[in-house]
Amino acid sequence: MSHAQYFLEATYLIASCLFVLGLKGLSHPDSARRGMILAAAGMAAAVIGTLFHPDIHNYIYIAIGLMVGSAIGIPMAMVPMTAMPQRTALSHAFGAMAASMVGIAEYVIHGSSLGGIKMGALGLEVMLGSLTVTGSLIAAAKLQELMRGTPITYRGQQFVNLGLFLTMITSFVLWLTHPADAHYFYVMAGCAFIFGVLLVIPIGAADMPVVMSLLNSYAGLSSAATGFVLGNNVLIIAGTLDGFSGFILSILMCKAMNRSITNVLFGGFGTPVTAETAVSGAMREVSMDDVAVQLAYANQVVFVPGYGMATAQAQHAVRELGNVLEERGISVKYGIHPVAGRMPGHMNVLLAEANVPYSQLYEMDQINPEMPSTDVAVVIGANDVVNPDARDNPKSLIAGMPIIEVDKAKSVVVLKRGKGKGFSGLENPLFFKPVTGMLYGDAKSSLTALTQAVQKV
Numbered sequence: 001m002s003h004a005q006y007f008l009e010a011t012y013l014i015a016s017c018l019f020v021l022g023l024k025g026l027s028h029p030d031s032a033r034r035g036m037i038l039a040a041a042g043m044a045a046a047v048i049g050t051l052f053h054p055d056i057h058n059y060i061y062i063a064i065g066l067m068v069g070s071a072i073g074i075p076m077a078m079v080p081m082t083a084m085p086q087r088t089a090l091s092h093a094f095g096a097m098a099a100s101m102v103g104i105a106e107y108v109i110h111g112s113s114l115g116g117i118k119m120g121a122l123g124l125e126v127m128l129g130s131l132t133v134t135g136s137l138i139a140a141a142k143l144q145e146l147m148r149g150t151p152i153t154y155r156g157q158q159f160v161n162l163g164l165f166l167t168m169i170t171s172f173v174l175w176l177t178h179p180a181d182a183h184y185f186y187v188m189a190g191c192a193f194i195f196g197v198l199l200v201i202p203i204g205a206a207d208m209p210v211v212m213s214l215l216n217s218y219a220g221l222s223s224a225a226t227g228f229v230l231g232n233n234v235l236i237i238a239g240t241l242d243g244f245s246g247f248i249l250s251i252l253m254c255k256a257m258n259r260s261i262t263n264v265l266f267g268g269f270g271t272p273v274t275a276e277t278a279v280s281g282a283m284r285e286v287s288m289d290d291v292a293v294q295l296a297y298a299n300q301v302v303f304v305p306g307y308g309m310a311t312a313q314a315q316h317a318v319r320e321l322g323n324v325l326e327e328r329g330i331s332v333k334y335g336i337h338p339v340a341g342r343m344p345g346h347m348n349v350l351l352a353e354a355n356v357p358y359s360q361l362y363e364m365d366q367i368n369p370e371m372p373s374t375d376v377a378v379v380i381g382a383n384d385v386v387n388p389d390a391r392d393n394p395k396s397l398i399a400g401m402p403i404i405e406v407d408k409a410k411s412v413v414v415l416k417r418g419k420g421k422g423f424s425g426l427e428n429p430l431f432f433k434p435v436t437g438m439l440y441g442d443a444k445s446s447l448t449a450l451t452q453a454v455q456k457v
């Protein structure tokens with residue numbers, strides 16, 4: 001090996017270690033920022049190492065690519081937090097496009113001389129990469145509301161999808177057995193591009209985070225396959241890490257919603273739900289001053305944020321209220337449900353942005369035992385994740401979904417704008433319980449007004 005190759009392999013080894021450490025860091029909010037920095041440093045090491053690749057003789061195209069990539073990447077990094085899911089979908093599309101273009105280029109350059117094993121890996125790379133490109137673009141368009149967010153379905157859809165899938169796989173097999181016939185290769189790639197679109201259009205916008213995490217996993221596996229084709233170790237390691245962590249995340253998200261992956265992919269979920277929950281009693285509206293008094297004289301207050309906190313951008317307002325309560329000697333905690341909001345870690349990211357101390361963030365399993373000794377549970381724009389029907393009504397559509405049991409607190413205050421339902425479309429019996437008071441209004445305005453009201457008590 002030449003010096004340049006030693007250097008290349010050394011940077012790839014360092015990059016791989018940094019990716020593993022980065023992923024480890026992301027497992028806890030305390031170390032997540034460090035994890036991101038380590039992973040970014042790993043990517044920088046891999047890119048710098050590759051620049052010393054002995055086969056690179058002309059840096060002009062690389063410089064142009066760098067400029068184009070930066071011109072797209074920098075503005076993409078500036079989008080507001082609420083647009084993060086669609087931004088992530090676009091990143092997946094770009095990553096997968098790179099992998100499938102490398103695969104197509106490798107086949108065009110080397111043709112059948114690649115040999116059976118490399119061609120197998122290349123075929124997987126192009127198939128997974130191509131369907132991830134179009135699937136992620138549709139996911140981004142649905143989340144950005146550039147196209148209808150509700151599932152797009154038609155008669156015989158699953159047969160069409162199955163037919164296309166089988167055509168794609170058959171072309172792949174025929175191409176492997178007739179390596180010189182490029183037609184099979186291009187039919188396979190074309191089917192994969194169309195399959196990505198057809199796979200994602202029947203899925204509702206609210207299920208997109210699960211789909212994206214699955215597509216992320218495909219993009220990772222596609223990169224790993226690229227690594228096999230190019231003999232590039234860092235791509236194999238990073239792709240495998242990405243592939244499996246994406247897959248595990250999809251499973252965890254499904255578990256937290258009590259759904260199966262097949263139900264997300266083929267269930268047409270996200271369609272407006274017609275089933276109603278049997279509720280009795282009436283919602284009891286409470287006044288700002290009433291809530292302020294409850295909070296001011298509490299020993300422990302638990303905030304339970306949900307999607308409404310994200311749409312209202314109320315994270316700074318809740319932090320300010322938390323500060324005021326703490327100054328009065330009240331214990332303040334935040335109960336975080338794993339699928340609160342619309343993407344994994346949604347609440348953690350928003351609260352971290354508002355500098356809420358990590359020590360105050362409690363996961364669902366940690367906060368539930370504290371509920372009976374909590375004086376006031378303040379639900380901020382959350383609905384499904386605090387719906388007691390999931391626990392009490394076996395016939396509910398969300399039966400079995402674990403919840404934050406705010407109804408066990410001595411008092412519950414729900415901050416929401418009106419009688420709007422949550423993502424599941426179900427009525428929430430919590431709002432009708434005697435223990436619950438409804439404080440209507442935009443979460444940010446309500447929290448700001450509550451802070452002022454508590455200061456006057």
Ligand code: NAP
Nearest residue numbers: 306307308339341343344383384385417418420422423443
């Ligand atoms: P949710 O059930 O969607 O409820 C959000 C509530 O926020 C609504 O009832 C709405 O009521 C209220 N709201 C909206 N804007 C508001 C504002 N500006 N101020 C105050 N309130 C506002 O939210 P969640 O409890 O967080 O549950 C998340 C749901 O998303 C779960 O069903 C979960 O399975 C699903 N999901 C999550 C993920 C993930 O990764 N996190 C992924 C896919 C699906 P009003 O209209 O009356 O205000």
